[in-house]
Amino acid sequence: GESVGLHLPTLSVQEGDNSIINCAYSNSASDYFIWYKQESGKGPQFIIDIRSNMDKRQGQRVTVLLNKTVKHLSLQIAATQPGDSAVYFCAENRGRTGNQFYFGTGTSLTVIP
Amino acid sequence: GAGVSQSPSNKVTEKGKDVELRCDPISGHTALYWYRQSLGQGLEFLIYFQGNSAPDKSGLPSDRFSAERTGGSVSTLTIQRTQQEDSAVYLCASSSRQFNTEAFFGQGTRLTVV
Numbered sequence: 001g002e003s004v005g006l007h008l009p010t011l012s013v014q015e016g017d018n019s020i021i022n023c024a025y026s027n028s029a030s031d032y033f034i035w036y037k038q039e040s041g042k043g044p045q046f047i048i049d050i051r052s053n054m055d056k057r058q059g060q061r062v063t064v065l066l067n068k069t070v071k072h073l074s075l076q077i078a079a080t081q082p083g084d085s086a087v088y089f090c091a092e093n094r095g096r097t098g099n100q101f102y103f104g105t106g107t108s109l110t111v112i113p
Numbered sequence: 114g115a116g117v118s119q120s121p122s123n124k125v126t127e128k129g130k131d132v133e134l135r136c137d138p139i140s141g142h143t144a145l146y147w148y149r150q151s152l153g154q155g156l157e158f159l160i161y162f163q164g165n166s167a168p169d170k171s172g173l174p175s176d177r178f179s180a181e182r183t184g185g186s187v188s189t190l191t192i193q194r195t196q197q198e199d200s201a202v203y204l205c206a207s208s209s210r211q212f213n214t215e216a217f218f219g220q221g222t223r224l225t226v227v
Contacts, residue, residue, distance in 0.1 A: 032213040043117075043204055043218030044156070051213060089155060093213060100169060101146075101216065103156040 012110045019077040021107045023090035026071060030092040034101065035064060035075045037086045044089060047075070077109075085111045115139075117219035119205050125225045126195055134190040134222045138207030145188050146216055147180055148204045156204065162188065195226045 013019045025033070031052040036044035048059045050066050050073075057064050063076040073090050087108050091101040118137040126132050138145050147159040158172040162182045173179070177195075182188040192199055202223050206216035 034215055036218075041220075043206075043220050046215040046217070049213075049215055091156075100158060100161050101156075102158060103148075105155040 009105065010108045010110070012112060013080050015082060015111050015113050016079055019075075019080045019084070019109060019111075021075045021077075021088050021090075021109065023073040023075075023104055024071060025073065025090070025092045027092060027094050027102075028068075028071065030094050032093040033064070033066065033073055034091045034093075035062075035073075036089045036091060036103075037084075038089065038106070039086045047088075080109075080111050082111045082113055085109055117205055117207055117217055119203075119219035119222050121222060122220060123223045123225075125227060128197060128226055129194055131191065131193045132195055132224065134192075134203050134205075134224070136188045136190070136205030136207075136219060138186065138188070138205070139209075139217055140186075142207035142209050142217075143185070144208040144210070144216070145182055146206045146208075147188070147190050148206065149174075150202045150204055150221070152201070159190070159203075192224075195224075197226045200224055200226045 034049045035047040037047050038044045048062050048064050050057045050064045055066055061078045065074045077084055087106040089103045089106045091103045094100055094102050120135045143164045145162040148156040149159055150156050160173055160180045161169040177193045180190045202221040204218055204221045206218045208214050208216045
């Protein structure tokens with residue numbers, strides 16, 4: 001079946017190191033992807049998005065890479081800070097009539113001071 | 114308002130009762146979504162409203178679940194005859210365009226069925 005999934009359910013990094021969170025998707029027709037960050041007790045917060053006509057997009061301390069050949073997304077966080085500790089979700093837009101996002105289980109990132 | 118607002122923030126209900134969850138989207142946003150998040154899980158798509166178009170109800174898990182959006186703004190998600198497996202956080206989101214744009218989420222309603 002089709003799914004959005006994550007390779008690693010948990011990730012621990014030292015403060016100041018770079019973090020890489022991976023995501024696999026299986027719907028080759030998906031044309032838009034978003035990374036969300038969710039802190040405990042809060043709703044998901046947008047981090048960065050990428051369209052399928054792009055391979056890479058950079059934001060502030062974050063970079064998203066899209067490999068359509070193997071249907072893989074990654075989120076890179078530079079100089080990880082304690083405030084980056086959260087659950088990270090990738091979401092793909094499978095909508096035929098609009099934005100219908102499908103989310104993976106998420107990766108829990110813990111930053112060790 | 115400044116963001117998506119959901120109420121109540123917490124709801125405890127007895128098995129078999131009906132519940133209504135409310136979502137106030139960001140003003141001017143034409144698209145509205147409901148998701149469900151079980152403990153330690155990802156977000157499960159439930160239903161999507163876009164303008165005056167017929168909603169996409171393909172994610173609703175059973176006919177006990179329904180949602181409406183009045184006047185293109187406020188939405189209510191109704192769960193009839195609640196079951197314990199309905200316990201989850203129900204998240205609402207809205208977006209400004211129909212395609213390929215971020216959805217802004219509310220804080221969610223934590224529903225506990227006892």
